[in-house]
Amino acid sequence: MRNLKRQLLAGPYLLWMAGFVLLPVGVILYYAITTTSGQFTMFNITSITASVHLKALLLSLKLALACTIICLALSYPLAMILNKIKGKKSSLVVFIFILPMWMNFMLRILAWKMLLSNNGVINTVLGYFGLPGLDVLNTPSAVVFCMVYDFLPFMILPIYNAMTRIEKDIIEAAKDLGAGSVTIFFKIILPLTMSGVISGIIMVFVPALTSFAISDLLGGGKVLLIGNVIEQAFMQEYNWNLGSGLSLVLMVFVIASMALMNSHGEEGSAGIC
Amino acid sequence: MSKRLIDLQHITKSYDGQVVLDDLNLYIRENEFLTLLGPSGCGKTTTLRIIGGFETPDAGNVIFDGREITSLPPNERQVNTVFQKYALFPHMSIAENIAFGLKIKKKSKSYIEDKIKYALKLVNLDGFEKRSVDSLSGGQQQRIAIARAIVNEPKVLLLDEPLGALDLKLRQDMQYELIRLKEELGITFIYVTHDQEEALTMSDTIVVMNQGYIQQIGTPEDIYNEPTNAFVADFIGESNIIDGMMIEDRLVEILGVRFPCVDEGFGRNRPVDVVIRPEDVELVAPEQGVMEGDVTSLIFKGVHWEIDVVANGYEWMVQTTQMHPVGSHVGIRVAPFNIQIMNKPESSDERAVETDA
């Protein structure tokens, strides 16, 4: 049957996934629940409650939340404004706002490290105006700043895409039935863009929560996030079991977001493609 | 004579440098079913949207019930629109869709519930309150769009080619539904379509438009039987439009034959257009006709036979219930009152539209 033969084309992909996606998850699971000598233990996972780890997790949650909220607050109005632009200009404008997203992740961190440093551009400019300098480098604020900069386009795109999908005559129908702008926003636009908002939140919150590079480079060792803890467990302490256990805790958040995504019927980074 | 409800005065509108409406003047009476009829691009939808408030004219006034409302936004007008693609809110249930306008007017819960029931009953969709929009067929969505508009008790209902996406049988049923609705609700309907059959079926008044200009306003009978120019004659129904010479009042010469007719006031020896509907052409025995010709085509249409007859150099379109085989020789007769005289077109919009048929 033609259909059956066609389905076999997905075979290589299936094998690849089994080997390089599912198997690794299994491996991490294994290390998470065993000690270095191979005995079963829940210690690795429960050690999330150790004060150092817990502090890191809570800080991560705090910063990721701050970053997500700021991104959302900035992106939604931006998406609305971009949506109003019609015609040929619109793809150009969207392009302009998406371009920074494709610049190398590391370099974006570099940029902010340069801007925020004590003898950097921002402080110099502020100095000209006689304003006090920003001593934000090596603080959580710098990390949040950079996170917002890094992840903002991931919030803008899904929301913008969802907004462009709203048919124009639905807005006109609402006006025809007597709705003013406020009503239209809350009753029509917001509900219909909710899937984009959720996509955006997930695409920002999860990377923000699990990041370690930003806090490493901009936090100067003083900002310890759960991602840093895990990275140190692997790369410095060579305690793979502990690292895996903590990673498993992280995965809970990831799975939760996947479930949320599924319940809204979106596919993967549907906002991006 | 009911009063004028809407008055469009000297309306002009352009898009991207193209003039869509040029000094349009039109009034609409209370409780009439008025149809704006014309081909795509003639300006009928633009006119409707100006009445609805979705477009503002570049020049001119819109008067509603004595008040000037030209720049009033749509949500403050007492008109409601049924959109071509229905525009139902996809994230709301049927009941919520219908209730939308009422909630904005802050009506009480029980009032809204009653109104929803009444509206659904009116469009023959009882019990559909909790259904979702995408579970409905096109025809059902159309009726919900109508229900959603009429619950707000507008003085005028605007309908923008609402039946376009429905299949033939459903369309015909819906046409009767709309007439019934208008009678029952007693409100003014302004209807836009390019389908002349639809216009003839439902309207009290038809406004024929082409290229931004009004060609003719009249009852369906007037428009059909006495078109004033070639465009109207050609757009409405089938017609034979023949070059003629008006000899004097009540006498016209076409294809070398003189026909007595009933029109006067077209002058002496002036070139005119002559319209004869296919169903008004009588085929008789050759010696009984005023001219003779040969049948070149014969198609059975169910309701009648469509026959082409070449006589005196012109291909006549004839509709008759009697069959005449191809190649047979026939005579042609036309009664005087079935001959309609029109002035020759003075501008491009008055000419019959060319199609490569």
Add this chain to the structure above:
Amino acid sequence: MLKKSAERMYLFLIFLFLYLPIIVLIVLSFNDSKSKVQWGGFTLRWYQRLFSSSSMMEAFGTTIFVSLASALIATLLGTLAALGIDAMKKRGQAIMMGATNIPLLNADIVTGISMMLLFVRFTRLGLNTVLIAHITFNIPYVILNVLPKLKQSNRTTYEAALDLGATPFYAFYKIIWPQIRPGVFSGFLMAMTMSLDDFSVTYFTKGAGIHTLSTMIYTEMRKGIRPEMYALSTILFLIALVLLLFMNFGPSARKEE
């Protein structure tokens, strides 16, 4: 009117926020002084130093190789997968798409670590493992670009071709392929961009011997910032610009709206 200018202002502010760092980086890359704020004259020496630094160039080469190779292989596997998934029933498709989501939604630190743990059991970490890792997270992007195009494609023309005597392969090549080609290209470009950009996954799967640009910059940044890195960022920004221009306005972009 007030609203319009407020909107313009907002757009401008966001624009500034997004581009200020990039602009400063580009300007500094030509600055003949190590200072971040003083202009010391125009120079290309940072670019020269960049190109003569063998470690930088090696990392550059590795990065290009990995992104190109992984994107190509991912495009091949992903396109085949999309064709296969498209032929599945609803249930099967849902499961496959759910599985495809896993690498996309997974935190990249977890992806990197889990792959590292798997790799070290069997082999040494190096170029191969990085390549495999990149292919793994690239395939979903290809699928997400090809599958919609496949769904949109006209099935009846394919069947018409078969009806006229074409073999399935020929019909595919002549009918289906032209329709999905834009999706395949955009998937390839997206995979390449994701690869170029990646840090975390590469960090864990590369081992000690090799560097990509991202990991090299990371290591350097911990020591301090060298102006060569500004030159590097300018070049990478230009590459991203070209790639994106190609993706959005090039021959593979068909305007849908």
